[in-house]
Amino acid sequence: MRKRENIILKTIKDKGLKITPQRQLIGEVLDGNKTHPSAEDVHKKVSEIAPTVSIATVYKTLNSLADLGVIQRLDVGDGKTHFDPDITAHSHFVCLNCRKIFDVATSVPLPDLGKDFKVVRAQAVYYGYCKECQDQTEE
Template sequence: MRKSRILKSIKDRGLKITPQRQLIAEVLEGNKEHPSAEDVYKKVIEIAPTVSIATVYKTLNSLADLGIIQRLDVGDSKAHFDPDTKSHSHFVCIKCRKIFDVYEELSIPEIDNGFKVLKGQAIYHGLCKDCENSQ
């Protein structure tokens, strides 16, 4: 079995691999659905019903703060999480609310006034193919 990139990143930063972190990493690893904390929590409690939603929130936010996963604000008042930290954008369907990865070459704009851009997010909103075809 392939070693989890998320668990490896946690360990590389000197953090302990707790059972909760391991379970959350398993739920996230390879997940293309960009789940919210509530979505992750629902999957986690299927396996470990004693894990609290507070633990899930804290773990996801810690992983995002460390750059191990991405935290996304797609405009629906809750954070979504993406285990793919490679440079990419996102597309949100305004009808079905699905979030899609968009891999494209985007250059980081040069900003005057002494700013140094370290990271950014581009999130596009519109209709996915399925929703557009169903209209």
């Protein structure tokens, strides 16, 4: 069984960017991450291993990766940008109580809005209450 390659680090390399220790760490934190972390979340994780990595570097790397299309920016209305390394077609569910973000398989197709609007991306966000928070408020 061989180790799955980290697509994020691969893309950094492919695009001619340098694999620095900072980027390596950020790539590892993101790889396969299903928690939709904010920049601060990523920085916290990275800091556990390399406490000197600055938040500015984290922002810069995340923005580069998003611009390259290897990760996705995700806005759910909580004032911070979240990042999702899963760029396959899927939507998100946000719990209005605990604010956790969940992946949902349902994806909205790119609609045809006529030639006045050339659609290149569709993002659906569903709001509601997750299992845990439903149970909690029921008692």
